[in-house]
Amino acid sequence: MAPSPSIVWLRDDLRIADNPALTAAVDRGGPVVVVCVLDEQSPGARPLGGASRWWLHGSLRSLADDLGRAGGHLTLRRGAAAEVIAALVAETGAGAVYWNRRYGALRxxxxxxxxxxxxxxLIVESFGASLLHEPWTITSGSGDPYRVFTPFWRACLAAGEPRSPLPAPASVDGLTVPGDALDAWALLPTRPDWAAGLREAWTPGEDGAHARLEQFVEHGLPLYxxxxxxxxxxxxxxxxxLRFGELSPHQVWARVHAGLSPEAAANRAKFLSEIGWREFSYSILxxxxxxxxINVRRDFDAFPWQEPDPETLEAWRRGTTGxxxxxxxxRQLWHSGWMHNRVRMIVASLLTKNLLIDWRIGEEWFWDTLVDADEASNAASWQWVxxxxxxxxxxxxxxxxxLQADRFDPERDYVRRWVPEVDGPEYPRPIVDLAASRLRALDAYEAVKAAKSAAG
Known part of the structure; x- marks a missing residue:
């Protein structure tokens, strides 16, 4: 008797290779239903921002093509995921459901x-696919989660080599099930179409991910x-x-341990520690x-954030702060959906410290405008700054x-690329006095310390 169908429910794991849920379904035998659900209804679901929606469209289109070449089919459904999956089980007579784990509120x-x-x-199994180590396996000697990165990453490295990536299934016995048309999800911007810079900068999908990895290993890692x-x-x-799971950290780990130039190998440990920061963010989440x-440090609940002046906030968002x-x-963010990490820290510091605007307002803006808006890294990084x-x-x-610009962009190549009018008379004066606002930020923090001390 042939096995009943298996359902593979994809979320932030839009790839065929090193996909444990897909591999398990194929290994079970029988038809495989691969489904992705656009869920904006379940408790804890956070609707995607505009840049992420653009990326998701491209990633799903690429995945559908990849599955089709392997004999599979991608089904799209929209709604509260638990109800959608339960209905799909009834509709197909599935005997097994597989997915890869997620770690936020939706778990x-x-x-x-x-x-x-x-x-x-039913057979229902979930797998670790998005992290090198499951968050509950990396704890301190007392069994508590780490709150400091260095000992956390040291514990990760001591936990042993991550597993090897799984190969892509040779073929998928796909079962075609009716679903939504991708265009019906209306993920792409149209009026206006602001995504020209994103199309110029990125190639969503598994092939694009591996091409980017190879380009980095060859050209970027030696300069890391x-x-x-x-x-x-x-x-x-x-x-x-990584955010959309077109590439797994296991694949990244394996690739940077194979066939590197001496210059690239010298930078490997530092690069992998940045993968470690992603792991740390997910542990926090x-x-x-x-x-x-919610503030990780609850004493910051007493921080005296200022009501943002609309013009000041808009100047920050649009890159007209002076x-x-x-x-x-x-402007790099607005154009390409991405910003250099060092500069992310600088712009976040200006918002939260010089302008005393709540970090959650900045996090929301990044959530809407970043193609890599990640529920763990985005929030954790804003709270870090x-x-x-x-x-x-x-x-x-x-x-x-x-000072940051003097140190890291001394020739002002980066600034001139994105702010060509910087030396002209039309460039605005700074919206804030950096020295005076720094002192104001320190006074605000003293108020937090005083409130904590008074609370005992």
Whole structure:
């Protein structure tokens, strides 16, 4: 008797190779239904921002093509995921459901669905696919989660080599099930179409991810010791591919341990520690699913954030602050959906410290405009800069954007690329006095310390 169909429910794992859920379904035998659900209804679901929606469209189109070549079919459905998957089980007579784990608030949806389907007699399995180590396996000697990166990453490295990537299935016995047309999801911007810069900069999909990885290994990793210079193409730009799971960290780990030039090999450990920061962010998210709205350090609940002046906030968003490296970063973001990491810290520091605007407002803007807007890394990084997060930068560390530019963009190549009018009379004066606003930020932090002390 032939096996009943298996359902593979894809989320942030839009790839065929090194996809444990897909591999398990193929290995079980029988027809395979591959489904992706656009879920904006389940408790804890956060609708995607505009740039992420653009990326998702391209990634799903690429995945559908890849599955088609392997004999499979991608089904698209929209709605509360638990109900969609349960209905698909009934519709197809599936006997097994497989997915790869996620780690934020939506894991409660997954756990409830797993219990429900198992009670109905189905095989239901979930797998680790998006992280090198599951968050609950990396804990301190006392069994608590780490709050400081260095010992966390040391523990990860001591936990042993990550597993090897799984090969792509040779073929998928695909079962075609009716679903939505991708265009019906209306993920792409149309009026206006602001995505020209994104199309110029990125190739969503599994093939694009591996091409980007190879380009980085050959050209970027040898220069990675200069990663803080935004005018140099020395960073990986793998973040959106990792965010949508077109590439797994296991594949990245394996690739940078094979066939590197001596110059690239010298930078491998530092690059992998940046993969470690992604792991650390997910560990924080796992233990605090509301990371995008709740301070990790609860004493920051007393921080005296200022009501943002609309014109000031808009100047920050559009890159017209009169502070060149900040404006360059915000314009790079607006044009390409991405910003150099060093510059992300600078623009975030200006917003949260010099302007005393709540980090959540910045996080929301990045969520809407970044192609790599990630529920763990985006929120954790904003909290790190603001001082409210795990392993946060000391609050008195206020990035001086002028000094940062002098140090990391001394020839002003990056600034001039994105702010060509920087030396002209039309360039605006700074919207804030950096020295005076730094002192104001330090006074605000003293108020937080005083409130914590008074509370005992």
């Amino acid at each position: 409660d949806v997954d756990a409830a669905l797993k219990s429900r389907l198992r009670a109905d007699g 010791h200069r990663r803080d210079e935004p005018a140099i193409d020395a960073t990986s730009r793998l973040s959106p591919h 796992f233990h605090l699913p509301q990371l995008a709205s 502070i060149p490296i900040v404006d360059a970063g915000m 603001a001082g409210s997060g795990a392993d946060a930068a000391p609050y008195f560390r206020v990035f001086n954007p002028v």
